[in-house]
Amino acid sequence: MPRILFVEDDPEIGQLISNWLGRHDIEVLLESRGDLALARALAERPDLVLLDIMLPGQDGLSLCRDLRPRFSGPIVMLTSLDSDMNQILSLELGANDYILKTTPPPVLLARLRVQFRQQGQLSPVAAPSTPPQRLQFGRLRIDGPGRDVRLDGSSIPLSTSDFDLLWELACHAGQIQGREALFRNLRSRDYDGQDRSMDVAISRLRRKLGDDPHNPTRIKTVRQKGYLLVPHAWE
Template identity: 60%
Template sequence: MTHKILFVEDDAELAGLMQGFLARHDLEVVIEPRGDTAHAALEREKPDLLLLDIMLPGKDGLTLCREIRPEFAGPIVILTSLDSDINQILGLELGANDYVLKTTPPAVLAARLRAQLRQHDHRAGTPEPDSSQLLVFGQLRIDARSREVQLGGERITLSTTDFDLLWQLASHAGEVQDRDTLLRVMRGLSYDGMDRSIDIAVSRLRKKLGDDPTAPSRIKTVRNKGYLFSPAGW
């Protein structure tokens, strides 16, 4: 099955090389060279995945990620030369599913893109959840049918990745979930001992769900093991 990727990148040589390489992996790449025309390209091409550079003419990739995330259900991957923890954290906070450096070998990038697409296809192909896929813990309500989260009657806005992470934790309430399991749920990848995206995502969930970051009682850290969703903390 061929998937379509919209690659927003102003380096024509790099974009062309990537287009040719990914085509050999059944990934059709459409190139858009400007950030300020990316919305129109998204509407026109209807891609399965959005691949974004950060430094773009017209509008930067982080701004695009923030603006596009609420309206685009597919994976968003940032591909950049900016090797910075701050940029990585910001990109993931703004709704990106992955943050990849341009120095990453093309074969590894292709594997990560395909992993994101498999995760998305799995979610999209999952049959309509039945009523058993409604989780309620005190004032917290998680509805897999509508992918909505409410806390104290107030709707909490979560990205697709963050919802999947919360659902994995909450559907195994009272059980420790290790980072490898959670990373596979979020990104389809194994934990390498260095990836911080799970910790960043859990921190983001805690903030949105009103959990005390200094002494969390709702999503607890279990040292050297992973995270535990407390059913009694809501």
């Protein structure tokens, strides 16, 4: 798992970005003072240093200047200062990238992953395989292009969102799908930890597919992890 030293004096921003990156398998070490960051970077040897510019003790630009000769990993500036001069100066002082704090978190993640790949920390993303057209688990048959679901030969009417949820679970049958992944893949947003609409949709699917809502065996809830479509439960 790649490690980042994130030097940021705003604890709320630090925690938000730390939590976001942590959910995507990046360990984040937080440091709130610029004058302590150099020693921490040299002692803990993170894979990347993420720097704010406006910092107590030492600003991010001078920290980048002092860090560059002694740290071989990527240095990325993350700042609210939308200034061409600051961007040019950062790059000339040795920064690998300059990112604004208004950048959406998925874009920030993608740009950090570019730095990791260039350092050999991550493997390039493999080309996606051709998605299946039809899936069958015993008596359950799902036609992707036709968006048709049949159980024991009988058609099961599903809404668009319910079909998409079933298809996502079926394409990963036998694998636990976390709420976070389902929200990102199906709703293009992050799970906030409070939204129960996915639980409601799962209950609705169970009811329509004849699964016992009190003791489900076909679409199981795995506590604190997510949901699992059991491929052999449809025989």
